[in-house]
Amino acid sequence: MRSLLAFLVGAFALGGVAHAQSGAAPAADRAFVEVFGGSAFGNVTSQSYGLALGATVAENVQVFIEGGVVRNAATSDLGTAAQVIAGYLSQTQANVTFTAKEPVTFGVAGVKFLVPMNSSSMRVKLQPYVLLGGGLAKVKRDVSFAIAGSDVTSSLGTYGVTLGTDLSGGNNKPMLVVGGGIGVPIGRQFLFDLQYRYGRIFTEDQGMNVSRAGIGLGVRF
């Protein structure tokens, strides 16, 4: 994480140098701040949201950093394991239910390439782009069990169950993101971003693929 931050500082510095070399970009394109939100798709469907920052480092090249949350990116393994435990509880208890979620908090940094548009009028209206980034994802296994509506997760020991890390806790894993979108400038300072991201979280078990599709609303500087 420290090396990534060091890189970003250097990237911003390079961007400033590149900007000085290539000639001043329009004042509204030097940097941006954006909030985004949308749906997340993987083994399950949920919501995601976050914040992105970026800066132009060269013509049609921006560096960015974004962080956010995917509310549930649970793999099939998680549900299967939870079902095993729920089945055991059901042997002696009635009305056993469970929830198995795997929320992800992520932070990535990368490079965004603005696709050059020949028509100056199209460039003003649309800014398609592709991006590539990498970072870390904090994956949490949020599993709970209930018996007749009462949460017994913290007292599973009394029912003879010991949760392993496959159904509890969490860990940090590398994440790779590729994606693209279309930026639509709104006025001189605002930006509307239709975006798609594909993320791969490299977990110890079956790995997690998380796709996000949504919209962002940003301010251009």
Added chain:
Amino acid sequence: MRCRSYALVATLAVLLAAAACSKSSPASPSSSAAAAPVDVALTPSVAAPRPVSPTSGTQIANAAQPITLVAQNALVTQPGGASYTFEVATDAAFASKAQTKDGVAEGTGGRTSVTLDALPAGKDYYWHARATAGGTVGVFGPSLKFTVGPAIVISAPVPASPASGASVSDRPTLTVTNASRVGPVGTISYRFDLSTSSAFGSIAVTGTVTEGSSRTSFTPSSVLATNATYYWRVTATDQTSGISSSASATQSFTTQVTIDLNAVIISFPDAPNPADWPVTATIGAVEQDGNPATPGNMCISFSTSVDWPNIPFFGDPSVPVWANQWYFANIGGKWYGGPGEYLRAERGFCKSGQRTNEIGPDGGWTSPMREWAPRPGELVGFMMSTPARSGMRSTDQRSNIVVQPWVDSSAR
């Protein structure tokens, strides 16, 4: 051109940073993050194994040990490689553990079992099991209770009769006082072993009988060797548990010929058969010599437990008599016998004239005893009774019968 170069450098830097992040892992989580492991294999979740047997409340005989505990295999979210721990305690809280079996490999068929070492008898026990898999140590499952019954102890039987060293018939009845016992025994049987060796190197006769009320007896099914010494001992066994006592003390006896008065052919006219007369006297010794060159004395010494009265010899009070000597001869495989000489009061146990060739002809017997002349070494029976000859009767009592070889010193 420069802008594109910088963009390329920046892109490469991002890719390198991403690759570096995927390879390196901090040894410990950062202080701002939750305490979550990085790059470690996920550990499975474990549900406790359920106990199968012995079920709660089971009563187990002490003799039925060792006991095998069986538990249903635990549910594990990552199957394979589970091991089990079984605990046995004398209290439900498992504060006082009697036995722990750890590292028991998971069994096949959905169940895992372990055989315990012998537990002290006469106690209640509680048991439970847990599973360990992939680094996750599960909790113990439900506990069940079982009871080990009291220990069964059977003492050695005590020989009652015959007394050690006694002379007995060739089919003696051996009797022991029943063995004392502790614990829940069932039917007890007694095994009688007879041997001609005190070391019981080889068993001549053996027999097993069910316990009697207070004593238990055994009679060999076939006759033993005559004039032989046998050693005998008895072992008691609980047929339910299979637990046996130690062997009783070794006793001995010597077989000798015996005469059944019920089968004797009384060979004196009008003489009674004293088979049913009470035995109130015991012969101490029989000394005789049939040598024709001797007086032919026959001395049968005996003692009485009750008074044998004197009676007048054929009405003559000056000749008080109180007993008759009896003689028994085995002729042609049958025993013949009858009352012989009278014993006169105050004149001891001996009578003369009982020489080899006179005891028969001079006895007043009927045939074939009248022609009987015992051979030296021939087994002859001797007995004493109250007067029983020629109509002379008093209180109808008798002694035991002694069988011994005829002595005739002329044959030496």
